[in-house]
Amino acid sequence: MAYRGHPWRREMPDPPALWSEGPARLLDYGGAGPVALFVPSLVNRATVLDLMPEHSMLRWLSGQGVRVLLLDWGAPGAAERGFTLTDWIAGRLERALEAAAAATGGPVSLVGYCMGGLLALAAALRTPARVRGLALLATPWDFHAGESAPRARAAAGLLPGLEPLLSATGTLPVDLLQLLFAGLDPFGIARKFRAFGRLDPTSPRAAHFVALEDWLNDGIPLPAPVARECLGGWYGANTPAAGTWRVAGAVVEPRAWRGPSFLAIPRGDRIVPPESARALAERLPDATVLDVPAGHIGMAAGMKAEAVLWRPLRNWLASAVRPSS
Structure with missing residues (x-):
């Protein structure tokens, strides 16, 4: 296969770590200006935000x-396999946020991508004094919005069969x-590889395809308590939109957020339907909403990502200031 034989390999050194706990690290990409702490999903490696030397959202912003x-x-070890979402948010994320604020001298903007947006939202509501602004990129909220309810309930219905594993x-x-x-777009895999086969293998576009595909194939297992909470709670019972999703005993209520927020909603998203993300925008009191002409991954790491997301996000980060209380 042309993909397997392509010579591109990711060989980018990691930036220095300001803090670590277990496999988690707070990496410092540098830069001068307002501080943005990026929070990725738990199920994919964070390298999608730092894809290639010449195509990295994080390095571009810095x-x-x-x-x-x-x-x-990082990948969950023995301790993390027992973590609930509360352990990740009220524990590890909040301690990383504390380390970030201490290292940079003040509150930071939290930028959450996909599932990471839900984690960032919950952390911001719990520790508002450390958070200057909240940017949520392709972040779901109403898991039954639009036509997504049957698919969400079907995902939740898999949980009993997965329980022995x-x-x-x-x-x-x-x-x-x-x-x-893959079940979200079963024919998409064949389409993308046929398109790749028509590319000049020496072109930047071919290298970019390989970089994204390598990232997709290098996932992270999800701790069992989180899998149960996401499949049964988020997808099955729609707990965020229903007002019953709790972190450390407290309901996660977007209307309680008092700072500025930025929501990037990709209109071609098959993973997080736009209606699901728009439901969150409607609940945030001071929301700037960006309609992005891209898909879930293309928005953050596609060939046009700089124009459709990186620049608007940079402009918002420069302007995000919490109102004085």
């Missing part, structure tokens, strides 16, 4: 007047996660 930090969750291994393995995502 050169464009933003001090960029990244919470790299979750109990035996402590995780939802990467291969099963990839099958769940």
Whole structure:
């Protein structure tokens, strides 16, 4: 296969770590200006935000007047296999946020991508004094919005059959996660590889395809308690939109956020339907909403990502200021 034989390999050194706990690290991409702490999903590696030397959202922003930090969750070890969402948010994320604020001298903007947006929102509501602004990129909220309810309930319906595996291994393995995502667009895989086969293998576009595909194939297993909470709670019972999703006992209520917020909603998103993300925008009191002409991954790391997301996000980060209380 042309993809397997392509010579491109990711060989980018990681920036220095300001803090670490277990496999998690707070990476410092440098830059001068307002501080932005990026919070990725728990199920994919954070490298999608730092894809290639010549195509990295984080490195671009650090050169464009933003001090960029990244919470790299790492792969769950024995301890993390028992983590709930409360453990991740009220524990590890909040301690990383505390370290970021201490290292940079003040509150930071939290930038959450996909599932990371829900984690960032919950952390911002719990520790508002450390958060200057809240940027949510392709972040779901209403898991039953539009036509997504049957698909969400079908995903939740898999949970009983997965329970023996979750109990035996402590995780939802990467291969099963990839099958769940592939089911969202079962014919898309064949289409993208046919398109790749028509590219000049020496072109930047071919290298970019390989970089994204390598990232997609290098996932992270999801701890079993989180898998249960996401599949049964988020997808099955729609707990965020229903007002019943709790972190450390408290309901996660977007209307309680008092700072500025920025929501980027990709109109071609098959993973997070735009209606799901728009439901969150409607609940945030001071929301700037960006309609992005891209898909879920293309928005953050596609060939046109600089124009459709990176620049608007940079401009918002430069202007985001919490109102004085």
